[in-house]
Amino acid sequence: MPEEKKIYNKGFVVAGLIIFITIFMFPFWYNLGKAAPVPEPVLTEKAKAAKECIEPKSYMKAEHMQILDDWRSSVVRDENRVYVSSKEKEFDMSLSNTCLDCHSNKADFCDKCHNYASVNPYCWDCHIDKPKENK
Amino acid sequence: MENSRRTFLKIAGISALGLSAKPVFNAFAVSEEHGGKKEAKVLPKKGALTAKRWALVIDTTKFKSAKDLEPIIEACHKIHNIPVFENKRHEIKWIWEEEFKHAFPDLENEHINDRIKSLPFLVLCNQCQDAPCVRACPTKATFKQEDGIVAMDFHRCIGCRFCMAACPYGSRSFNFRDPRPFIKETNKKFPTRMKGVVEKCNFCSELLAEGKQPACVEASGGALIFGDLEDPESEVRKLLKSNYTIRRKTALGTGPSIYYIV
Ligand code: SF4
Ligand code: SF4
Numbered sequence: 001m002p003e004e005k006k007i008y009n010k011g012f013v014v015a016g017l018i019i020f021i022t023i024f025m026f027p028f029w030y031n032l033g034k035a036a037p038v039p040e041p042v043l044t045e046k047a048k049a050a051k052e053c054i055e056p057k058s059y060m061k062a063e064h065m066q067i068l069d070d071w072r073s074s075v076v077r078d079e080n081r082v083y084v085s086s087k088e089k090e091f092d093m094s095l096s097n098t099c100l101d102c103h104s105n106k107a108d109f110c111d112k113c114h115n116y117a118s119v120n121p122y123c124w125d126c127h128i129d130k131p132k133e134n135k
Numbered sequence: 136m137e138n139s140r141r142t143f144l145k146i147a148g149i150s151a152l153g154l155s156a157k158p159v160f161n162a163f164a165v166s167e168e169h170g171g172k173k174e175a176k177v178l179p180k181k182g183a184l185t186a187k188r189w190a191l192v193i194d195t196t197k198f199k200s201a202k203d204l205e206p207i208i209e210a211c212h213k214i215h216n217i218p219v220f221e222n223k224r225h226e227i228k229w230i231w232e233e234e235f236k237h238a239f240p241d242l243e244n245e246h247i248n249d250r251i252k253s254l255p256f257l258v259l260c261n262q263c264q265d266a267p268c269v270r271a272c273p274t275k276a277t278f279k280q281e282d283g284i285v286a287m288d289f290h291r292c293i294g295c296r297f298c299m300a301a302c303p304y305g306s307r308s309f310n311f312r313d314p315r316p317f318i319k320e321t322n323k324k325f326p327t328r329m330k331g332v333v334e335k336c337n338f339c340s341e342l343l344a345e346g347k348q349p350a351c352v353e354a355s356g357g358a359l360i361f362g363d364l365e366d367p368e369s370e371v372r373k374l375l376k377s378n379y380t381i382r383r384k385t386a387l388g389t390g391p392s393i394y395y396i397v
Pocket of ligand 1: 301304
């Protein structure tokens, strides 16, 4: 008859396992049912009044970083400083002076999504974020 | 029988093809939503001042003492958000004053006249025709614009400071520290710099784009004259024709675009 299998130091092992699992699972339990809601960027009065950004909203949402990148190259490298939108409207290509002129609420507009998505663009190391404030 | 099997296979084949093409169509649909826009059009600003090669003439006969230079330096440093550091080794400067013997060491003359000896000279980046800083920059952060201005793309500067070593005029400053807390009054229309990039005079590209003269020229009360060196009718060319002018360290072959009437 085979010898009965037994766990040595059963008490310690089980206690250890319980402690381990508790600690390991803690972050999951802690955040249970608390999934951060998708943030909705806040529009300023000025941005609302303008109705539409330089391009349709869906396009801006998905491509604004690409647009800004293109703007940068165009302005810095080629001295072409005016953007003609798909609706033939002209805009000065400037993050601080055009984008943030309407969206003068960086914290509620830019940062909200950036924080949620955990992206840290370093635009603001140089570009001034509130061109309209304390003038 | 055979016929119908054939038809079946045909239909099955076409259907499989159709299904496999779906992701492709999906991709198109997506790109229509996002990038369906036609190629973006960009234009230069209307009313911008343009030239083949910008140059500056500094009429030093209009200056008496360092006091006359102050408002000029102030104007530039204010609009470009230049920080003020107590520690000279961290100093950032775009335009500053220099003694003749330092500005023009190759014209060194022990018995030079009193006026020149004591006169402060305004010095800044020479926007060199054959700029050594442009050659030295490994990232093309420093580059030459079509109008002759030696420009900087701060986004690309990695702070290697090769350009500073290459510039024979000391026209470049390095941001050893975050400049923001040291800017007295921020011009909200112009960006600041960040720690770790090099900067220098940009001939006020941003003002030229708005059809304005550089800030130093505006503030100089006629002592600084800005214009197109390649245009024989320009103000600078006329001045160069009727006055004796000198440039800094021409023997190095950099071809400075700043001329001094002495
Ligand atoms: S003066 Fe110096 S920084 Fe300016 S273009 Fe010439 S080499 Fe470059
Ligand atoms: S410090 Fe910046 S601008 Fe100067 S050479 Fe290096 S990358 Fe180019």
